[in-house]
Amino acid sequence: MTSSLRASAAHVFVSDVNHPSLDDADKHHLSRVLRLRDKEIVSACDGFGQWRTCLYTKEELMPDSDIVSTPEPACQLTVAIVPVKGDRTESAVEKLVEAGIHHIIILSATDHGVVRWDARRASHHIERLERITRSSAMQSRRLWLPTLTGPVAFADVVARPGAVVAEPGGRAVHSDDRIMIIGPEGGFSAAEVAMASATVSLGDNILRADTAAIVGATLMVAHGAR
Known part of the structure; x- marks a missing residue:
């Protein structure tokens, strides 16, 4: 796990990592449960190995890095x-x-x-x-x-x-x-x-x-x- 991924304030799954957006459940979780503040770093991932860091701003995600692609693990358990x-x-x-x-x-x-x-x-x-x-x-x-x-x-x-x-x-x-x-x-x-x-x-x-x-x-x- 990279340091930027480990250090993110939260990690969410999105349908499109190119244009990441939060669904209502994740908005509630980040704002009301985790109580994230504006400009905190959130890692957004498509669930298929592609992810990037984003700035959390007013319950929206603003891409803050290039997309990183991680290959599927060879050993599937x-x-x-x-x-x-x-x-x-x-x-x-x-x-x-x-x-x-x-x-x-x-x-x-x-x-x-x-x-x-x-x-x-x-x-x-x-x-x-x-x-x-x-x-x-x-x-x-x-x-x-x-x-x-x-x-x-x-x-x-x-x-x-x-x-x-x-x-x-x-x-x-x-x-x-x-x-x-x-x-x-x-x-x-x-x-x-x-x-x-x-x-x-x-x-x-x-x-x-x-x-x-x-x-x-x-x-x-x-x-x-x-």
């Missing part, structure tokens, strides 16, 4: 999670984005999963999780906006190249592991584990599902950076 009770799914998504995960998949019902969404609830929850993804990407100064998709069937995800299932007794995480699949509080069923090409261990302790997602993401990012 994905974490797939099962919805859990309360707000812990939202917390997991927020932390996965901050940790540097590129793609987040929300799994549909698994054999031992407790939370089950019908079509209406799924649409509502996915929209909220997409907003959290964007907000967390702004906070952590991401230049490529992570994707969030779902609900997706476990069988579809586990069959993808580089997919591994987090399971006690599994091997250590490898640098070629690209998709980490995290189960519900009750774990995956024997039939689901049997579908995996490999299982990986997240340590000896029993973890909540959202904690497991963050631990798995951290291990993947650490190995992927080597």
Whole structure:
């Protein structure tokens, strides 16, 4: 991360980095929540690697630098999670984005999963999780906006190249592991584990599902950076 990006008072996603403008939600966030003052520096990004610094003036963005293009990361990491009770799914998504995960998949019902969404609830929850993804990407100064998709069937995800299932007794995480699949509080069923090409261990302790997602993401990012 460059010093100018790190030092910006805020980071926002815009539809056109050539002519950056704030939507109503971002105007409210910058003026009422962050309480930015005129002439503070804001980094504006299109979510696809292009960004520039701007001067924040009267709730508008005035370009203050040339556009910088940052290539998409060669190592794309994905974490797939099962919805859990309360707000812990939202917390997991927020932390996965901050940790540097590129793609987040929300799994549909698994054999031992407790939370089950019908079509209406799924649409509502996915929209909220997409907003959290964007907000967390702004906070952590991401230049490529992570994707969030779902609900997706476990069988579809586990069959993808580089997919591994987090399971006690599994091997250590490898640098070629690209998709980490995290189960519900009750774990995956024997039939689901049997579908995996490999299982990986997240340590000896029993973890909540959202904690497991963050631990798995951290291990993947650490190995992927080597």
